[in-house]
Amino acid sequence: MKVNFEDVSDAGSAKQAAPILRLDGLSKHYGDVIAVEDLSLDVADGEFVSLLGPSGCGKTTTLRMVAGFIKPTAGRIGIAGKDVTALPPYKRDTGMVFQNYALFPHMTVAENVAFGLENLGVERSERMTRVHEMLRMVELDHLSDRRPAALSGGQQQRVALARALALQPALLLLDEPFSNLDAQLRVRLREDMTRIIERIGVTTLFVTHDQEEALALSDRIVVMSTGRVEQIGSPGEIYERPSSRFVADFIGQCTILDGTCADAAFRSVNGLRLPFEAPPWRLFAGAASRTCTGGRGGRS
């Protein structure tokens, strides 16, 4: 898929419904290692898109190029109507939540959430209003004076989300935010986070290697393998019409007969063997406040 990059700068004009994120031919090579190769993608306003694939497929490199922490070898990145390819992270209008929370240990919860706002020059009273609004949203207002070490993993990750959202970013970047949490907490935090993200309506790019998570949460999924895009589609499309053996294998461990996923194939989800008609997002539909039509019910 190739995109025309020229109309990104029209995002503020009346004629567009320009994407919030546009990647055009994005590549990253480390010598002979191809981390990401020729990735093009548009993410619409309010969309929740997952980068999904096995370890080493280039998900994190892609997210970090979008955030501005890694310089692409080739290609361009547009965010909210601006070519940001050459801009530093703090000028990109993104908020990021990392796998390991990345909170400042010497600061209180409120100070952590306020930190980015201070850097942006938001004045004190506005800063305090936004900090408490965000902490109320993640239900941690009562812990605003605690330091991160006195919080559980789930609470720390909610602080990290509050910190990212306090910046009111055009694009929220989530780098495996649930992977350090135990299974039960993971599901609970996932529900909380997706409810908040949906309420705010912020456009989100989410990195995960967890098929079930991607199927349950996403409007669209980008399946990657060895730096390349294998398929982009809604959870329903990816699950029911995998475009390659790799996608079929990776998404559902379905049985492949004669090169196609056979109708009789069964998929394994949480140790259960499910027939094709019971796609896994249905298992999460209630938990993740989703409809049963696939992922987030498709806002696009």
Ligand SMILES: Nc1ncnc2c1ncn2[C@@H]1O[C@H](COP(=O)(O)OP(=O)(O)OP(=O)(O)O)[C@@H](O)[C@H]1O
């Ligand atoms: N600084 C680097 N130097 C050389 N190779 C790198 C570097 N960073 C990443 N790579 C390689 O680029 C490829 C993509 O890495 P990346 O971290 O993006 O994968 P990933 O899909 O996020 O994997 P994981 O799920 O394990 O985090 C891998 O083969 C990795 O070894």
